[in-house]
Amino acid sequence: MRLDKFITSAGLLSRKEAGDAAKKGRITVNGVVVTNAACHIDEEQDNILLDGVPVLYRRFTYIMLNKPAGYVSATEAPGDVTVIQLLPPELQKIGLFPCGRLDKNTLGLMILTNNGPLAHRLLAPKTHCEKVYRFESRFPLSEKDCEILEQGVDLGDFVTAPCKITMESAQRGYIVLTEGKYHQIKRMLEAVHNKITYLERVSFADIVLDPALERGKWRYLTKEEQIKIEERK
Ligand code: URA
Numbered sequence: 001m002r003l004d005k006f007i008t009s010a011g012l013l014s015r016k017e018a019g020d021a022a023k024k025g026r027i028t029v030n031g032v033v034v035t036n037a038a039c040h041i042d043e044e045q046d047n048i049l050l051d052g053v054p055v056l057y058r059r060f061t062y063i064m065l066n067k068p069a070g071y072v073s074a075t076e077a078p079g080d081v082t083v084i085q086l087l088p089p090e091l092q093k094i095g096l097f098p099c100g101r102l103d104k105n106t107l108g109l110m111i112l113t114n115n116g117p118l119a120h121r122l123l124a125p126k127t128h129c130e131k132v133y134r135f136e137s138r139f140p141l142s143e144k145d146c147e148i149l150e151q152g153v154d155l156g157d158f159v160t161a162p163c164k165i166t167m168e169s170a171q172r173g174y175i176v177l178t179e180g181k182y183h184q185i186k187r188m189l190e191a192v193h194n195k196i197t198y199l200e201r202v203s204f205a206d207i208v209l210d211p212a213l214e215r216g217k218w219r220y221l222t223k224e225e226q227i228k229i230e231e232r233k
Contacts, residue, residue: 003027004037006048010055011220014090026051060115061094062221062229063087066213067201069105073098083110086216099123100131100180100204108134108200109209111221111229118230122205128178129205129232136198137189140170145192149175153191160188174202205232 004018013021015037021027022037028049029041041048048055065083067073072080075097084092095114100123102110113119122129146165153160158181167173175185186196202209207225221229 001041001043002037003029003034003039003041003048006041006043006057007037007050007055008090009061009094010058011061011088011091012050012055014088015093017090021050060113060118061091061096062115062226063091063096063112063218064207064210064213064221064225065110065112065218066209066215067102067107067110068216069107072104073101073110080104083112087112087218101182102201103183103186103199106199106201107215108202109204109207110201111204111207112218115230122229122232123180125179127232130176130178130203131180131201131205132174132176132203133185134172134174134198134200134202135185135189135196136172138171138195138197139193141165141167141173141189141192141194145194148192149188153188155181155184155187155191160184205229 003022004015007013007018008015019037022035025033025035027034027037030047043057065086067083070081071083071086073083075082075084083098084096087096096112097119099111099113099119121127146167150163150165152162161179163178164176165173177184185199189196206228207221210219213219
């Protein structure tokens with residue numbers, strides 16, 4: 001792999017900045033200063049330092065993003081802004097895509113990755129990957145409503161799988177889904193003559209939205225989170 005690509009995929013610098021850093025002698029490969037960032041390195045074996053700090057090889061990149069309203073969870077959306085545009089330029093060029101979709105006005109946890117097979121596995125219906133959403137409804141949601149929704153409700157084109165609802169108050173609670181059909185929660189609430197007024201995903205595949213991560217901000221998944229998601233069956 002080219003040295004500048006390696007530095008970029010570690011999320012440290014853009015390609016151009018990596019080139020400039022090399023020219024300034026800030027990068028060493030196995031202890032030797034390398035001034036040409038276009039040179040090829042062995043990403044598995046070589047010891048690369050930027051300003052004396054080891055650059056860790058990332059075969060795949062995993063990012064936690066706190067999605068704000070108004071952003072489309074796709075890689076491209078002509079006439080709209082996408083969640084990818086919330087990332088720095090160097091991370092917009094490494095093939096990241098959202099692992100699952102949220103509506104444009106839904107908030108909260110998005111995992112972005114460039115590990116296609118893993119995303120495919122996590123999103124496959126048979127994986128039954130849990131997604132937890134905090135919601136608010138326009139009208140109180142009765143125990144009977146919750147029971148109907150928890151058992152599965154006929155939305156015309158499909159019947160929802162059983163889910164779990166925990167109410168915090170009459171119009172606010174958490175819903176845990178193991179599937180992710182288009183507008184699912186909004187349509188479920190409509191099926192019991194109610195309406196979603198707030199929707200935020202707080203957990204996906206046991207990865208919990210970091211409370212320290214402000215809306216619109218991102219961070220890499222920690223090693224533990226990465227292992228959790230990669231080893232998920
Ligand atoms: N259900 C919805 O209705 N919207 C989302 O964004 C996610 C789940």
